[in-house]
Amino acid sequence: MKRFLLLLVLVFAGTQQNFAQEKLSETQKLEALAKVWGFLKYYHPEVAKGSFDWDNELIEKINAAEKAGDKAQFNKMISDWIDSLGKVDVCKKCSKKDDKKYFLKNFDLSWTDDTWIFDQKVIEKLNFIEENRNQGDNHYITVGRSSVANYKNENTSNPEFISKGNTLLELFRYWNFVEYFFPYKYQTDQKWSDVLTEMIPKFSSVKNTQELHLNVLELVTKTDDSHSYFSSKETNSFFGLKMLPVHYKFIDGQLIIVEIARDFHSQTQLKKNDIILKINNQKVSELFNQSKKYLPASNTSVKERNFVYYKIPTRSNDESLNVQILRDGKTIDLDEKTYPFNDIRFSQNKNKQEWKMLSDQTAYVDMGILEKDNVEKMFAEIKDSKAIIFDIRNYPKGTIPKISSYLFTKRLDAVSFTSANFNYPGKYDYMQTEKYGHNNNSSYKGKIVVLVNEITQSHAEYTAMILDALENTTIIGSQTSGADGNINDFEILGNPTRFSCLGTFYPDGTETQRIGIVPDIIIKPTGEGIKNDKDEVLERALEFIETGK
Structure with missing residues (x-):
């Protein structure tokens, strides 16, 4: 009798499990649809040519997904959709083996093999498309100078809330931008696929334009990237x-x-x-x-x-x-x-100097206002100092190549990058490590001190990394922005947005994103210092130059 009851329990449990597998929630269907739509956009050769109104295709499939009552109907819809896009020819170039090493922390197409969502027929079709993916030109994205992506032919000019379909379109569009072309996707606090799961119900229930824009701002914030930005009259x-x-x-x-x-x-x-x-x-x-x-x-x-x-x-x-x-x-x-x-206007200090001597032995350089054309003159005046303080609590004006020629005794590895591989979206290529300086036996021999804080971002962090390649450099201050490298500028809902597009690392592979340039001596402003108009970071730098501690 006990065996019979156990058998009934197992059969019932199995039936319940099979039934659960056959039923997909609305969020599961929309999440899968978002991923398939983005994947086909960049991987399917015919879609990549721009042969379809791809935004409208998504709107239609959102409606079809809602009507799909179970897993079988949903998969039939996906399978028929893929078939309707045209034949995918075998890509001989795609299967060609090479010894190239890729940066793969961002790459994850494991969802295409998810048997909980997809049946075997759809899985095989998705895998075939990956293996015979689009190569070269893409209607929706091109690579520009310094591997900056151009998201062309994207219709993002309408900022108004119209329907559930158009809100999900903007979510899916942005989510896939990040999925394939944001180099630090793997570093976000929340797994990027979980972001999609969380945001689908929010975008599905939008009631007005301001709510839509706030959802987009929240989505942008989830990149955990100081370069990221979204602003509109609704958010303001x-x-x-x-x-x-x-x-x-x-x-x-x-x-x-x-x-x-x-x-x-x-x-x-x-x-x-x-x-x-x-x-x-x-x-x-x-x-x-x-x-x-x-x-x-x-x-x-x-x-x-x-x-x-x-x-x-x-x-x-x-x-x-x-x-x-x-x-x-x-x-x-x-x-x-x-x-x-x-x-409302605040005062601006117009009496700042590009450089000055703080004492007979110590020079100070304000990197935020130093011009390229003045670097030679500056070094002529400060070359006999015992220490130079480069203040990078600002945004430099591209002076570091010239500055490095006066500081480096030989060419040194300074910064490494990764860039998106547009023939295999999601994968990243290692770029050649950048070297700075040249053989200069008469280079500056004194101490180099670099001041940084949370304002030190992007090119400022890059500048600090180059100066840090020198053995006689000491970095003083607090955590920097943690967003180095170039950016992708584009639009969402007709308003500007962006995120980082180059992965930036020290030559040994140490990451800088989110971490920033780590100071050798950490010091932050205090309330008392602010009240007394003290620059405590600069004071600590002078103390270090004087004592060596």
């Missing part, structure tokens, strides 16, 4: 089109006011060095945590930077904000008027 309106007339720093969870906008001193009760504790009864830390999902960044330091840069905590569409501050040890509540962005 969400955060607020007015702001308080103050500039501040975000230090240890506190907003410390460092400047009152020009011509606004008499129109606000706020003062320099006030610490903002709450806005409309919300702690600053709470405001930061709420906004994080809308702040694309490689690391927390850059999220904090952008929280301040975009004035998130002090923006509003209201006429005023209630602000709780700490001033001279006392907590004060103030009602403060907000003003349109365009009415």
Whole structure:
């Protein structure tokens, strides 16, 4: 009797499992459809020619997927769709073996063999297309200078919410851009396929244009890339089109006011060095945590930077904000008027020097304003110093090739890159390691100190990497942006967006994305230093030059 009952249980369990396998959820069907659509777009030779209205094909298949009642019907729809695209010829070039080494951390087409979703017929068709994939020209993407991708023939000009179909189209379009052409997909906090699973219900239930744009901004943020960006009038309106007339720093969870906008001193009760504790009864830390999902960044330091840069905590569409501050040890509540962005201006330091001597022995170079044409003159004046401080807490003007010729005694490996392989999307090629400098027996012999922080991004990080190739370089400061290399600029919903497109590494393969340029001596500004107008990072550099510690 016990055997009979056990047999019934096993049969029932097996039947339930088979039934579960035959039923696919709406999200499962749409997720599979998104992947197949993107795969065919870049891999199928006829689709890659631009022979089809590929966006419209997706809209039609979204409707068909909704009507597919089970796994069999869904797979028949996919199989018939693939057949309708035309014959795929055998690609002899694709099967040709070579000794080329690829960077494969980003490459994953394992989903094409998922028997939970696809039947054997569809799996075989997808695998055949991979093995005989499109080569060369693609209607939807080309490679430009320095391996920057051009997402051409993409119809992304309509920013309005129209239907579920058009919202999912934008999700699937962007998701596949990242899937095949974002070099750091493997480094995102959330697995990229899980991002698709999470975002499908959100995009499917969009009710208006602003909600659609916020979903896109959240999606862009999930790349965990400081180069990533998306902005529109809808997202700006969400955060607020007015702001308080103050500039501040975000230090240890506190907003410390460092400047009152020009011509606004008499129109606000706020003062320099006030610490903002709450806005409309919300702690600053709470405001930061709420906004994080809308702040694309490689690391927390850059999220904090952008929280301040975009004035998130002090923006509003209201006429005023209630602000709780700490001033001279006392907590004060103030009602403060907000003003349109365009009415607010902050002072600009126009007295900066490209370089100067801080002492008889130490030179200081502001890399954010140093011009290429002035590098020769600069070294003529500072060549006898015992140390040079290169401040890269800014964005340099492409001066590093000239600078390196004065610093390097020989050519040195400085930076390595990977770039997308457009004949096998998802795979990346190793590029030749870049060397800098040349044989120069009269090169500068003193100490090199490089200052960095969260503003040090992209070309600034690249510059720091080159200087770091020298044995006598010491990097001082805090975590950099962690987004090096070139970027892809394109549009989504008719608005600009971007992400990194080159993988950037030290010559030994050490990664820089999200990590940044790691300082030898770590120091960050403090609240007290900000209040007293101290540059604590520069002070630490001078201490190191003086003591060697």
